[in-house]
Amino acid sequence: MELTIKRAEKLKSKPDDANLGFGTLFTDHMFNMDYDTEKGWHSPRIEPYAHFEMDPATMFLHYGQAVFEGLKAYRTESGNIQLFRPQENIKRLNRSCRRLCIPEVDEDFALDAMKQLIALEQDWVPSAPETSLYIRPNIIAMDPFLGVRSSYTYRFYIILSPVGVYYPEGFNPVKILVTSDYVRAVRGGVGEAKTPANYAASLLAGEEAHKAGYTQVLWLDGVEQKYLEEVGSMNIFFVIDDEIITPELNGSILPGITRKSVLELAKHWGEKASERQISIDELMNAHASGKLKEVFGAGTAAVISPVGQIKYGDKVITIADNQVGPVAKKYYKAITDIQYGKAEDPMGWIVPVS
Ligand SMILES: *Cc1c(COP(=O)(O)O)cnc(C)c1O
Numbered sequence: 182m183e184l185t186i187k188r189a190e191k192l193k194s195k196p197d198d199a200n201l202g203f204g205t206l207f208t209d210h211m212f213n214m215d216y217d218t219e220k221g222w223h224s225p226r227i228e229p230y231a232h233f234e235m236d237p238a239t240m241f242l243h244y245g246q247a248v249f250e251g252l253k254a255y256r257t258e259s260g261n262i263q264l265f266r267p268q269e270n271i272k273r274l275n276r277s278c279r280r281l282c283i284p285e286v287d288e289d290f291a292l293d294a295m296k297q298l299i300a301l302e303q304d305w306v307p308s309a310p311e312t313s314l315y316i317r318p319n320i321i322a323m324d325p326f327l328g329v330r331s332s333y334t335y336r337f338y339i340i341l342s343p344v345g346v347y348y349p350e351g352f353n354p355v356k357i358l359v360t361s362d363y364v365r366a367v368r369g370g371v372g373e374a375k376t377p378a379n380y381a382a383s384l385l386a387g388e389e390a391h392k393a394g395y396t397q398v399l400w401l402d403g404v405e406q407k408y409l410e411e412v413g414s415m416n417i418f419f420v421i422d423d424e425i426i427t428p429e430l431n432g433s434i435l436p437g438i439t440r441k442s443v444l445e446l447a448k449h450w451g452e453k454a455s456e457r458q459i460s461i462d463e464l465m466n467a468h469a470s471g472k473l474k475e476v477f478g479a480g481t482a483a484v485i486s487p488v489g490q491i492k493y494g495d496k497v498i499t500i501a502d503n504q505v506g507p508v509a510k511k512y513y514k515a516i517t518d519i520q521y522g523k524a525e526d527p528m529g530w531i532v533p534v535s
Pocket residue numbers: 251375379411412413414415416435436437438439440479480481482
């Protein structure tokens with residue numbers, strides 16, 4: 182397959198690096214590729230960023246047959262641009278595709294297309310501290326049809342957005358609310374796929390948490406509402422005594438690449454890290470006995486996000502004096518130093534773009 186490139190005639194003006202929000206600005210170009218049953222994936226092209234025109238009956242608008250990814254391109258101090266474990270994102274994209282009955286993409290081709298798009302948009306990769314170019318690949322079902330089945334046609338596209346910090350709090354502890362009123366996902370459902378339905382399922386709980394003064398929801402398992410799962414757009418880690426614990430992947434938790442990186446770094450450093458079931462009761466007891474040292478979220482958007490407060494029922498616990506703990510700090514620094522090329526890459530995680 183040959184990738185064609187059509188350049189935009191007029192370029193947008195670039196934003197000020199220092200005041201980037203998250204996900205509001207988009208670059209001049211995008212990648213598009215189509216699928217039908219006859220030709221398979223075909224017509225890969227980089228072209229000017231533009232609106233889609235689509236039939237109001239387009240299937241993904243009705244039944245949510247879609248998958249997406251989220252990763253970032255980083256500018257190093259020497260001005261180069263690099264990606265962090267992009268192969269993992271593309272592999273996960275294909276795993277999500279399998280769950281949503283979407284045809285898989287060629288992984289090498291997708292990575293190459295992504296790199297070419299970023300190379301074309303290199304002036305959009307910001308250089309202020311903690312900024313990056315967010316990359317959003319998406320695959321959507323395109324048949325104009327109201328019956329329920331998987332679509333015969335799809336669009337795979339990639340858009341790019343220069344971003345600053347995800348949380349307005351920055352690298353400061355966030356407050357999270359454990360909900361018993363709603364569940365995000367159940368085993369056998371789509372919780373481990375990166376698909377819009379999981380976000381749709383999480384919105385109401387998220388809004389109620391916001392109203393109560395909390396940044397995010399900490400989800401319990403969908404069966405017994407007893408075991409900790411994740412934080413909606415981040416995986417979750419607990420430091421109890423000297424052990425770093427994250428819930429094991431059970432089918433309803435999204436297998437985060439930041440999560441995986443924390444676990445692999447812990448192993449590399451010879452630290453005690455476990456993937457295991459952990460209940461909300463164990464967490465509350467660990468806090469009561471003074472053993473709960475830290476809690477932090479892990480995800481591409483915020484990398485590591487320390488948690489300063491957790492509310493469960495009518496109990497509110499404060500963790501690490503609502504300060505950033507040493508473990509969160511250490512993993513944040515190690516991962517971001519690799520991402521921004523400030524440190525060696527002992528794990529082979531970096532893929533250069535230019
Ligand atoms: C994307 C995502 C994460 C984090 O995954 P990363 O690969 O680390 O960015 C965690 N939970 C959910 C629900 C997600 O969609």
